[in-house]
Amino acid sequence: MKTRPLFGKVTIVGIGLLGGSLGLAIKKRRLAREVWGLARREQSRKKALKFKAVDQATLDLAAAVEGADLIVLATPVGGFTQILGALSLVAPRGCLVTDVGSVKGALVAQWEKASHPLAFVGSHPMAGSEKSGVEEARADLFQGTTCITTPTGRTSKDALKKVESLWRALGCRVIRLAPLGHDKKIGLLSHLPHAAAFSLMRAVGRGMSAGDWRLAGNGLRDTTRISGSDPAMWADIFLANRLEMKKDLEAFQNDLRVLLKCLSKNDRRGLLDFLGRSSRLRQALSRWGASKKRVGP
Amino acid sequence: MKTRPLFGKVTIVGIGLLGGSLGLAIKKRRLAREVWGLARREQSRKKALKFKAVDQATLDLAAAVEGADLIVLATPVGGFTQILGALSLVAPRGCLVTDVGSVKGALVAQWEKASHPLAFVGSHPMAGSEKSGVEEARADLFQGTTCITTPTGRTSKDALKKVESLWRALGCRVIRLAPLGHDKKIGLLSHLPHAAAFSLMRAVGRGMSAGDWRLAGNGLRDTTRISGSDPAMWADIFLANRLEMKKDLEAFQNDLRVLLKCLSKNDRRGLLDFLGRSSRLRQALSRWGASKKRVGP
Numbered sequence: 001m002k003t004r005p006l007f008g009k010v011t012i013v014g015i016g017l018l019g020g021s022l023g024l025a026i027k028k029r030r031l032a033r034e035v036w037g038l039a040r041r042e043q044s045r046k047k048a049l050k051f052k053a054v055d056q057a058t059l060d061l062a063a064a065v066e067g068a069d070l071i072v073l074a075t076p077v078g079g080f081t082q083i084l085g086a087l088s089l090v091a092p093r094g095c096l097v098t099d100v101g102s103v104k105g106a107l108v109a110q111w112e113k114a115s116h117p118l119a120f121v122g123s124h125p126m127a128g129s130e131k132s133g134v135e136e137a138r139a140d141l142f143q144g145t146t147c148i149t150t151p152t153g154r155t156s157k158d159a160l161k162k163v164e165s166l167w168r169a170l171g172c173r174v175i176r177l178a179p180l181g182h183d184k185k186i187g188l189l190s191h192l193p194h195a196a197a198f199s200l201m202r203a204v205g206r207g208m209s210a211g212d213w214r215l216a217g218n219g220l221r222d223t224t225r226i227s228g229s230d231p232a233m234w235a236d237i238f239l240a241n242r243l244e245m246k247k248d249l250e251a252f253q254n255d256l257r258v259l260l261k262c263l264s265k266n267d268r269r270g271l272l273d274f275l276g277r278s279s280r281l282r283q284a285l286s287r288w289g290a291s292k293k294r295v296g297p
Numbered sequence: 298m299k300t301r302p303l304f305g306k307v308t309i310v311g312i313g314l315l316g317g318s319l320g321l322a323i324k325k326r327r328l329a330r331e332v333w334g335l336a337r338r339e340q341s342r343k344k345a346l347k348f349k350a351v352d353q354a355t356l357d358l359a360a361a362v363e364g365a366d367l368i369v370l371a372t373p374v375g376g377f378t379q380i381l382g383a384l385s386l387v388a389p390r391g392c393l394v395t396d397v398g399s400v401k402g403a404l405v406a407q408w409e410k411a412s413h414p415l416a417f418v419g420s421h422p423m424a425g426s427e428k429s430g431v432e433e434a435r436a437d438l439f440q441g442t443t444c445i446t447t448p449t450g451r452t453s454k455d456a457l458k459k460v461e462s463l464w465r466a467l468g469c470r471v472i473r474l475a476p477l478g479h480d481k482k483i484g485l486l487s488h489l490p491h492a493a494a495f496s497l498m499r500a501v502g503r504g505m506s507a508g509d510w511r512l513a514g515n516g517l518r519d520t521t522r523i524s525g526s527d528p529a530m531w532a533d534i535f536l537a538n539r540l541e542m543k544k545d546l547e548a549f550q551n552d553l554r555v556l557l558k559c560l561s562k563n564d565r566r567g568l569l570d571f572l573g574r575s576s577r578l579r580q581a582l583s584r585w586g587a588s589k590k591r592v593g594p
Contacts, residue, residue, distance in 0.1 A: 126514045130579075146512060175512065188504045189513050193520040196497045198575040199556055200490060203549040205578035207485045213585035215443060215472065216486050217423045221582065222519040223490040228579035231572035235565055242560040249557050252500040253550060259496055260546050263539045268532055275528035278495040281502035282427075282525035285518065288510035 006165055007032040011068040012054060013083060015039055018100045018128055019074030020053035020137030025170050027055070028139045038064035040075075044134070051134050065091045070166070071118075073099035078236030080107055088116045098123045098163045102186060103240035104150045104179040112154050119159035122150035122179060124186065125172060130228040143171035148186075150179040187244035194226050194234055195249060201227040303462055304329040308365040309351060310380060312336055315397045315425055316371030317350035317434030322467050324352070325436045335361035337372075341431070348431050362388045367463070368415075370396035375533030377404055385413045395420045395460045399483060400537035401447045401476040409451050416456035419447035419476060421483065422469060427525040440468035445483075447476040484541035491523050491531055492546060498524040 010032040012019045023035050037054035038061060039045035048057040058064050065071055071091060073080055080101060087097065097120045101107065104122045111120050125147040129136070147167040151160045164174045177185065201224045238245055262270040307329040309316045320332050334351035335358060336342035345354040355361050362368055368388060370377055377398060384394060394417045398404065401419045408417050422444040426433070444464040448457045461471045474482065498521045535542055552571075559567040 126512065129515070145514075148512065173511075184504070185509055185512055188501045189509070189517050192501060193497060193517045195553075195556055196493055197516075197520055198572050199552040200493045200549060201575040201578045201582075202552045202571070203545065204485045204489060205574075205581075206548060207481070207545075210581065212482055212486070213582050214470075215423065215445065215482055216582060216585065217442075218426070219494075219523045220486050220490045222522050223494055224575075224579055224582065225519050226516045227575040228583065229576065231569050231576050234572055235568040238556075238560060238568060239563060239565060242563070245560055246557060248500065248504075249553060249560075251503060252497060253553055255496040255499045256492075256546060256550055256553075259492055259535075260543060263535060263542055263546075266536060266539070268536060271532040271535060272528050274499070275495050275531055277502075278498040278521075278524040279526065279528050281498045282521055284502075284507065285498075285510050285513060285521065286525065288513065 005030055005032050006162065006169065007069045009034050009036060009068045010070045010072065011036045011038060011064050012072050012074055013038045013064070014073065014075030015044060015048035015053055015057065015134050016074065017132050017134070017136045018125070018141075019072070020048065020051060020134035021127070021139065021141035022072060022074065022100070022170075023048070023053040024137055024139035025142060026166075027052075029169060031166060031169050032070075036064050036068070047134050051137060053134050053137055061086055062090045065095070067092060068095050070096045070098070070162075072123075073097070073101065076233045076236045077101040077103050077107070077240050078232075081110060084111060084116070084120075088114070088118060091118055093117055095119075096121065096159050096162060100125055101240075102190065102237045103183055105183045106240060108150060108152060108179040112152065119156040121155055121159050121163040122182075123163060123167065124148040124150070124182065125167065125170075126190075130226050132230045132233070140171070142167070145172055147172035147174050148182055149174060149176050150182050151176060152179065183241050183244050187241050187248050191237060191241055191245055192248040192252060194229065195238065195245065196252065197224050197227040198234070200224055302327055302329050303459065303466065304366045306331050306333060306365045307367045307369065308333045308335060308361050309369050309371055310335045310361070311370065311372030312341060312345035312350055312354065312431050313371065314429050314431070314433045315422070315438075316369070317345065317348060317431035318424070318436065318438035319369060319371060319397070319467075320345070320350040321348075321434055321436035322439060323463075324349075326466060328463060328466050329367075333361050333365070344431050348434060350431050350434055358383055359387045362392070364389060365392050367393045367395070367459075369420075370394070370398065373530045373533045374398040374400050374404070374537050375529075378407060381408060381413070381417075385411070385415060388415055390414055392416075393418065393456050393459060395463075397422055398537075399487065399534045400480055402480045403537060405447060405449060405476040409449065416453040418452055418456050418460040419479075420460060420464065421445040421447070421479065422464065422467075423487075427523050429527045429530070437468070439464070442469055444469035444471050445479055446471055446473050447479050448473060449476065480538050480541050484538050484545050488534060488538055488542055489545040489549060491526065492535065492542065493549065494521050494524040495531070497521055 037057040312334040334354040
């Protein structure tokens with residue numbers, strides 16, 4: 001039985017790891033009649049085609065979005081405002097817009113304030129890795145992961161339904177959060193761990209010469225894996241969510257101070273309390289993930 | 298062709314993840330005529346036998362070490378001083394002693410100051426995980442990992458050679474470091490990442506209710522994996538290496554302060570510098586581990 005695809009033309013803006021995986025997944029499951037990709041550089045355009053992440057790839061915004069039913073922003077979050085401004089001028093009326101960005105509050109507020117003619121639904125698929133580029137894209141990247149949508153009272157119910165259908169069709173479990181609630185939770189669950197990993201890698205690296213890395217075990221490797229992520233992408237995310245980040249980093253520094261104090265006072269009982277609580281929290285986290293497939297940033 | 302085993306009787310003090318794996322590995326490769334385990338509680342003694350980690354298990358120190366050629370300390374480092382004191386009274390003359398502990402400076406200095414009649418060689422196999430207990434022990438735990446030995450000018454050359462032969466026979470690459478040099482490097486490469494992971498888990502956990510863990514991706518999971526480690530074991534390690542730990546935690550806090558400052562000043566260029574250096578360091582670490590089997594803490 002042939003079913004009608006969810007969308008006619010889908011346009012993906014930015015064809016990297018996430019955009020490319022989205023293209024591959026939509027194509028594989030025939031969720032759109034055609035998938036277009038908008039690239040910023042000729043080299044990226046060629047790569048997107050070489051890896052068959054999209055049916056058509058172009059550097060021309062107007063051509064990319066002409067006749068599109070859905071536009072997905074998959075560029076670093078730092079460029080969203082500019083792209084959304086351009087889209088509101090050229091995208092067809094009635095076209096849906098969503099994104100895959102890691103920060104939502106300011107973006108959604110800005111969009112709603114500007115009263116764009118396009119229907120926007122914020123999306124954050126919790127997929128990806130420290131890798132980047134369309135060469136790392138995989139059609140099953142979203143399978144078994146969580147995708148957060150961030151509707152507000154002004155979000156079109158129809159648009160929300162269609163965008164969530166897409167994520168579900170790609171194998172995601174969809175969870176709704178308010179835009180600022182999203183930034184608060186994801187600030188702690190994703191942005192703070194990245195900040196910790198980046199900082200830890202620097203602190204460790206300062207005391208090492210090249211050959212010392214052979215002494216590194218899996219503790220260091222796992223704790224710092226995400227510090228191999230793209231610096232420009234993460235600079236943008238940190239800045240876009242900097243109010244939450246500042247609070248979270250200060251809370252983290254407080255915990256480090258408590259630990260230091262236990263060490264200074266040779267306080268074994270205090271240390272046991274400190275480490276015991278962490279260990280119990282980690283076990284709670286493990287219980288949630290135990291039966292899930294391991295994908296997502 | 299039958300070869301003579303490296304040792305007659307080997308006694309493992311403490312039969313948990315490391316001690317148990319050592320017993321399994323020595324037995325499997327027939328590196329000793331017999332392997333004894335010394336447990337502190339009847340329950341541990343029974344479990345060690347149930348999992349066949351040792352040939353004989355006892356709660357009686359004198360019986361455990363009688364006729365031993367090699368004694369391996371595999372208890373948490375906090376108990377080493379007491380055990381070494383007891384061993385010096387009952388262990389047979391000429392018996393070698395080594396350990397699998399994560400901190401070396403104070404231990405080795407103390408041992409040498411006391412002029413024990415036994416030959417001691419410090420060992421630190423970089424194997425293990427956040428798990429613990431003999432039920433997690435594996436005969437191949439040491440295969441492909443690094444084992445650091447920490448000889449000094451007073452270490453017997455013969456003893457060093459024999460202990461290093463054991464680790465090599467178990468599949469380890471052996472690297473020698475001075476005891477304090479070991480604590481400095483391992484403080485950064487292992488103890489600081491543990492401290493960061495334990496602290497991060499607390500900071501994240503404070504903002505979460507139980508259901509929020511479903512939003513967690515692999516970034517958080519990997520960054521905090523080792524915070525599921527045994528609190529008592531790590532309290533002892535942190536305290537035993539607390540002078541290095543304090544320096545390292547302060548350096549880490551400095552990095553976090555630099556990051557916070559970039560966020561406060563909305564300084565994208567500063568952030569790019571900060572994150573770029575981390576990312577390059579992480580790539581250097583990845584290059585060292587790329588072809589190695591992933592085992593070790």
